[in-house]
Amino acid sequence: MKKTVLLLLVSILFVSCWLPNDPNDFPGQEYQPVIITRSALETSIAFQNAQPIVKSGKIYIKGDLMFINDVNKGFHVYDYTNPSKPERLYFIKAPGATDLAVKGNTMYINQAVDLVTATFDPATRIFKVTNRNKNVFPQKQAPNGFQGYTKENEIIIDWNLKK
Structure with missing residues (x-):
């Protein structure tokens, strides 16, 4: 019995030597997390000029405006007064954003x-973040379901x- 316990302990010691220094770098893990600091996240939302869509996500229509999510990048805002020919207006940069x-x-x-709560007045083009409820949602998982580790x-x- 003592030999079995000793063998088990020695095995665990050897295996622990093979663990990666970076907790997000496990063997076989094909994805790497993109991590930013809390302070960078809180100042990252910006109203910008229109730009091309890289990876489209959900679409939301409100009145004459159409919002298209660029997954984990932000939202493209279109003039939707003519549904057969939407006109690109702005981009709301919001790193990590997936829904609206x-x-x-x-x-x-x-x-x-x-x-995040924000106000937008299309007539004046004024976009303003008014509130941020922190840590409402869990950390993002990798596409394969892997849970990343952060400080x-x-x-x-x-x-x-x-x-």
């Missing part, structure tokens, strides 16, 4: 782990294939 809801002029954005005040905003 709109009520009146208030937008609710799922940005990584936070729920305090680090947020996973996306996952990339390892090179």
Whole structure:
């Protein structure tokens, strides 16, 4: 019995030598998390000029505006007055964002782990973040379901294939 326990302990010691230094770098894990600090996340939302869609996600239509999510990047805003020919207007940069809801002029954005409230007035083109509820959602998982590890005040905003 003592030999079995000793053999088991020695085996565990040898196996622990093979563990990676980076907890997100397990053998066979094909994705690497994209991590930013809490302070960077909180200042990352920006109203920008229109740009091409890289990876489209959900679509939301509110009145004459259409919002198309660029997965984990932000939202493209289109003039939807002519549904057969939407016109690209703006891009709302929101790293880690995957979803949006709109009520009146208030937008609710799922940005990584936070729920962000913002107002947007299309007539004046004024976009303003008004509130941030921190850590409402869990950290993002890799496409294969892998759960990443972060330090305090680090947020996973996306996952990339390892090179």
